[in-house]
Amino acid sequence: MVQIKVFDTTLRDGEQSPGVNLNQLEKLEIAKQLERFGVDIMEAGFPASSKGDFEAVRTIARTIKNTSVTGLARATKSDIDIAWEALKDAAEPRLHIFLATSPIHMTYKLKKTPEEVIQTAVSMVSYAKQKFTHVEWSAEDASRSDLDFLCTIIEKVIDAGATVINLPDTVGYTTPDDYGQMFRYVRKNVPNIDRVSLSAHCHDDLGMAVSNTIAAIENGATQIEGTINGIGERAGNAAIEEVAVALKIRNDKYDYQTNLVLKEIKRTSDLVSKFTGMMVPPNKAVVGRNAFAHESGIHQDGVLKEASTYEIITPEMVGIKSNNLVLGKHSGRHAFKDKVQQLGYDLSEMKLKEAFEAFKLLTDRKKEVTDDDLFTILIDLQTDSVDVPKYALKAFQVQYGSSNIPTATVALTTPEGIRVETAGTGQGSVEAIYNTLEALIQEEIHLTDYHISSIGGGRDALAEAHVKLNVNGNPVSGRGAAQDVLEASANAFLNAVNRMLIQESRVKRETAHI
Ligand SMILES: CC(=O)SCCNC(=O)CCNC(=O)[C@H](O)C(C)(C)COP(=O)(O)OP(=O)(O)OC[C@H]1O[C@@H](n2cnc3c(N)ncnc32)[C@H](O)[C@@H]1OP(=O)(O)O
Numbered sequence: 001m002v003q004i005k006v007f008d009t010t011l012r013d014g015e016q017s018p019g020v021n022l023n024q025l026e027k028l029e030i031a032k033q034l035e036r037f038g039v040d041i042m043e044a045g046f047p048a049s050s051k052g053d054f055e056a057v058r059t060i061a062r063t064i065k066n067t068s069v070t071g072l073a074r075a076t077k078s079d080i081d082i083a084w085e086a087l088k089d090a091a092e093p094r095l096h097i098f099l100a101t102s103p104i105h106m107t108y109k110l111k112k113t114p115e116e117v118i119q120t121a122v123s124m125v126s127y128a129k130q131k132f133t134h135v136e137w138s139a140e141d142a143s144r145s146d147l148d149f150l151c152t153i154i155e156k157v158i159d160a161g162a163t164v165i166n167l168p169d170t171v172g173y174t175t176p177d178d179y180g181q182m183f184r185y186v187r188k189n190v191p192n193i194d195r196v197s198l199s200a201h202c203h204d205d206l207g208m209a210v211s212n213t214i215a216a217i218e219n220g221a222t223q224i225e226g227t228i229n230g231i232g233e234r235a236g237n238a239a240i241e242e243v244a245v246a247l248k249i250r251n252d253k254y255d256y257q258t259n260l261v262l263k264e265i266k267r268t269s270d271l272v273s274k275f276t277g278m279m280v281p282p283n284k285a286v287v288g289r290n291a292f293a294h295e296s297g298i299h300q301d302g303v304l305k306e307a308s309t310y311e312i313i314t315p316e317m318v319g320i321k322s323n324n325l326v327l328g329k330h331s332g333r334h335a336f337k338d339k340v341q342q343l344g345y346d347l348s349e350m351k352l353k354e355a356f357e358a359f360k361l362l363t364d365r366k367k368e369v370t371d372d373d374l375f376t377i378l379i380d381l382q383t384d385s386v387d388v389p390k391y392a393l394k395a396f397q398v399q400y401g402s403s404n405i406p407t408a409t410v411a412l413t414t415p416e417g418i419r420v421e422t423a424g425t426g427q428g429s430v431e432a433i434y435n436t437l438e439a440l441i442q443e444e445i446h447l448t449d450y451h452i453s454s455i456g457g458g459r460d461a462l463a464e465a466h467v468k469l470n471v472n473g474n475p476v477s478g479r480g481a482a483q484d485v486l487e488a489s490a491n492a493f494l495n496a497v498n499r500m501l502i503q504e505s506r507v508k509r510e511t512a513h514i
């Protein structure tokens with residue numbers, strides 16, 4: 001079996017998805033889950049791009065011990081120096097430098113000749129190698145680069161100390177044949193290629209990211225890069241869970257294995273989806289809600305007789321439990337604590353108490369509390385920053401009728417602990433609540449996106465709302481869950497505003513340190 005390393009870039013390329021904005025705590029929670037999932041390398045961010053990303057990469061590098069943590073840098077000394085500061089405490093300091101090699105990028109974006117690009121790549125890789133044990137070099141837009149030029153520059157950066165060479169299909173332009181052929185060509189024509197790992201990084205603009213990744217593996221790639229749920233710049237990246245399951249299910253054909261723990265797929269996918277607000281389409285392979293649902297009679301008949309007639313992947317393989325009914329109204333603290341631990345959470349006593357109270361409130365309204373319901377309560381608590389004062393919803397009421405103007409009355413406590421309340425109107429109930437909240441918060445807030453979905457089935461299912469807001473010109477997203485859709489909507493709005501407060505408080509703290 002050939003071992004394939006998995007390089008996850010959910011926290012860097014995945015965060016480049018339009019509208020996604022993860023805070024430090026959320027990034028750390030995702031990083032811990034990626035470690036549980038068994039990725040070999042995680043790209044925690046682009047340290048030179050912002051103070052927030054720098055801090056997140058540094059915290060992750062200091063916390064994660066069983067997965068190698070890396071960060072992205074342009075081919076400049078200052079990006080490399082900043083990345084070193086963020087990554088130097090990692091168990092195995094690792095850097096990812098990129099520089100474009102295609103004629104289009106070199107001419108129009110970098111405004112460099114091919115010789116200058118070689119010179120910059122070589123000098124920056126050898127500069128980085130003085131600090132980092134592992135240096136990955138990416139030939140950005142490799143799939144639109146001249147193959148002989150690519151081979152020349154790769155040979156030189158390997159001599160300069162690169163330990164991984166990545167050949168990205170940056171704009172999702174390639175096809176499985178062409179991408180595989182590029183890997184074969186590079187393997188054959190770069191004399192020192194066996195000294196490094198060869199990596200594939202695919203985007204999904206033409207819907208071929210996963211196929212292209214597998215073609216690269218078949219043609220000599222020993223590392224693959226991608227994201228959870230395939231999120232990422234534009235149409236996204238190759239979905240790691242799809243590549244991993246394809247290699248496993250088709251092991252009659254593929255002789256490759258990864259270190260991934262496939263049972264962690266569902267939880268990883270849920271966590272990323274909740275924190276990023278990027279919903280998983282129901283028909284998405286491996287993790288979509290419908291991926292294991294059989295709708296038509298002939299299929300149902302077949303599955304009842306023998307599941308393998310229509311089911312090539314079992315839900316259990318990817319961590320979907322068929323009977324995930326957990327605790328109920330009469331469960332006590334011990335059983336609750338035990339369940340929380342089983343779900344992989346390590347909460348402080350204070351957070352555990354809060355979680356138990358939220359759980360008890362839910363059991364008053366909902367007969368059956370599932371793992372998914374608990375997961376929703378727990379992730380909100382785990383990433384709540386207790387030290388920043390925030391807005392809290394105290395009470396609200398909405399009047400709606402087909403011939404009335406929808407009106408909301410809302411009471412809040414402000415970050416200063418003052419109770420405020422007022423009433424407002426809107427075209428619909430949600431707008432009435434949001435107009436009223438905006439009036440109480442006294443900031444200019446625009447709603448740019450709104451989604452509502454149910455967690456699980458049934459009439460008493462929890463509702464989960466996701467919003468994207470623009471608060472005084474700054475984009476921020478939020479999510480909220482409740483049994484009532486209007487309460488979930490109000491919670492999501494306040495969650496977004498509170499996330500903005502947390503962000504502002506962090507910036508203030510960092511500026512005070514300078
Ligand atoms: C394919 C990828 O996904 S690459 C990663 C893309 N991710 C991101 O860009 C997210 C984070 N980016 C940022 O926050 C900002 O773009 C920053 C902080 C990195 C840079 O911001 P700015 O200094 O304002 O520059 P701006 O983004 O406008 O332009 C990029 C500059 O970097 C240069 N550049 C681009 N790639 C590289 C590279 N690999 N090595 C060196 N320089 C590069 C460009 O040519 C341009 O230089 P110029 O100003 O001399 O024309």
Ligand SMILES: CC(C)C(=O)C(=O)O
Pocket residue numbers: 013072098138140141166168169170171201203
């Ligand atoms: C930085 C590189 C690897 C990248 O994200 C791309 O080319 O898509």
